[in-house]
Amino acid sequence: MKKQLVLLLALPILFTGCYHAQITTGLQSSNEVYQQAWAHSFIGGLVPPNIVNAEQHCTNGVARVETRLSFLNMLAQFVTLSLYSPMEITVTCAASPRADLHPDSKTLEVPKNSETEIVLGAFNDAVKLSAESKQPVYVSFQ
Numbered sequence: 001m002k003k004q005l006v007l008l009l010a011l012p013i014l015f016t017g018c019y020h021a022q023i024t025t026g027l028q029s030s031n032e033v034y035q036q037a038w039a040h041s042f043i044g045g046l047v048p049p050n051i052v053n054a055e056q057h058c059t060n061g062v063a064r065v066e067t068r069l070s071f072l073n074m075l076a077q078f079v080t081l082s083l084y085s086p087m088e089i090t091v092t093c094a095a096s097p098r099a100d101l102h103p104d105s106k107t108l109e110v111p112k113n114s115e116t117e118i119v120l121g122a123f124n125d126a127v128k129l130s131a132e133s134k135q136p137v138y139v140s141f142q
Helices: 002-014 071-079 116-133
Strands: 020-024 029-039 062-068 087-094 106-110 137-141
Touching (some): 029 062, 116 137
Antiparallel strands (some): 020 062, 062 087
């Protein structure tokens, strides 16, 4: 009986391996951070959490995005047999806009609510300019 109790108590600890994914953009990080401790996902992450709209939180773009499972997230997942699979999302904002990385780069400006054809045309033009100049070309939505 004691062995079963020890196994039952040790089981959650055995399944508390850390999950941590990090995406970096190469931009300098700022002190501005947006964190969502309980991003709701389901069925072991097959149904992902809602998209975090970083544009609302970061005026200069994103430097890093991290997703991880905290101990409490893993505990909730364990108790619900992975039907409910919360995760923690942290977005670190950039200190300066992307265009500051390459001072020689060009930026194509597109009005925010442009039609799809105009947006696609801007991206096509950016690809052509980048191939010709061998420098990055940015598309900015103003």
